Amino acid sequence: xxxxxxxxxPEVRPADDAFLRAVRCPSGRVxxxxxxxxxxxxxxxxxxxEHVREAIDDWGERLRRQIAxxxxxxxxxxxxxxxxxxxxxxxxxxxxxxxxxxPANTELDLVLERRRGLPLxxxxxxxxxxxxxxLPLHAxxxxxxxxxxxxxxxxxxxxxxxxxxxxxxxxxxxxxxxxFQRPGLRLRPEFLKPCPPDRFVExxxxxxxxxxxxxxxxxxxxxxxxxxxDLRPDEPGPxxxxxxxELQAGRHDEAVRDxxxxxxxxxxxxxxxxxxxxxxxxxxxxxxxxxxxxx
Numbered sequence: 001x002x003x004x005x006x007x008x009x010p011e012v013r014p015a016d017d018a019f020l021r022a023v024r025c026p027s028g029r030v031x032x033x034x035x036x037x038x039x040x041x042x043x044x045x046x047x048x049x050e051h052v053r054e055a056i057d058d059w060g061e062r063l064r065r066q067i068a069x070x071x072x073x074x075x076x077x078x079x080x081x082x083x084x085x086x087x088x089x090x091x092x093x094x095x096x097x098x099x100x101x102x103p104a105n106t107e108l109d110l111v112l113e114r115r116r117g118l119p120l121x122x123x124x125x126x127x128x129x130x131x132x133x134x135l136p137l138h139a140x141x142x143x144x145x146x147x148x149x150x151x152x153x154x155x156x157x158x159x160x161x162x163x164x165x166x167x168x169x170x171x172x173x174x175x176x177x178x179x180f181q182r183p184g185l186r187l188r189p190e191f192l193k194p195c196p197p198d199r200f201v202e203x204x205x206x207x208x209x210x211x212x213x214x215x216x217x218x219x220x221x222x223x224x225x226x227x228x229x230d231l232r233p234d235e236p237g238p239x240x241x242x243x244x245x246e247l248q249a250g251r252h253d254e255a256v257r258d259x260x261x262x263x264x265x266x267x268x269x270x271x272x273x274x275x276x277x278x279x280x281x282x283x284x285x286x287x288x289x290x291x292x293x294x295x
């Protein structure tokens with residue numbers, strides 16, 4: 001097995017790479033909104049993303065004034081109801097039930113333009129607007145359905161962004177699992193815990209990658225998987241997944257390099273063996289393909 005000194009170094013990116021700045025902040029905290037905006041420019045370099053931040057700032061200020069007008073600065077439930085009215089009634093945001101796999105649902109500028117999105121992107125807007133008004137909102141990476149938590153004593157209140165920030169009662173949580181996950185999965189306390197910012201970004205990236213794959217846009221999916229590699233530079237799994245996609249796209253040399261790096265990064269016998277076997281299979285497949293082409 002390789003020593004830690006042989007671990008693959010993070011890929012070289014431009015010094016002004018906005019995504020890397022967002023996920024590798026000096027403070028150590030991932031900036032989820034900045035990462036989401038950077039992903040827009042990955043797909044569309046000329047897109048104006050600052051208007052997204054400006055809109056969120058404006059809604060946050062409007063919400064802050066509404067909360068103050070109601071005298072509800074210390075009433076987070078009232079504040080969350082005002083947030084719901086602002087975004088889902090006044091501004092007309094809603095979950096996109098018709099085309100949920102459209103990549104536009106993960107690109108915030110298009111979510112703002114269409115007023116349609118996924119639970120995750122709508123939840124991000126809720127959290128960022130609420131944060132600007134002092135609401136203690138946090139992400140909840142519930143299996144199959146991203147939720148927003150409102151910190152209240154004695155326990156957090158759950159809100160469903162896809163259904164207009166409707167309150168999710170405790171007895172409804174098992175029903176959500178049954179609807180979106182495999183039968184028999186039982187509700188566990190960790191399903192309701194706050195989602196760390198890096199996991200928030202990773203789930204956003206996974207949604208976007210699968211949206212591209214559903215449209216057979218493999219190169220775009222590889223680009224997004226590269227951002228997962230950026231987010232997890234010391235882990236072999238993201239590299240192995242990118243190599244799998246690169247082989248599908250005929251990018252054989254890149255796939256081999258990724259798998260060789262995954263082998264070096266593997267820190268336990270099982271992952272090292274899996275990466276080594278995947279590398280060997282890839283080399284055999286590439287060799288057979290080249291032999292077939294040459295003959």
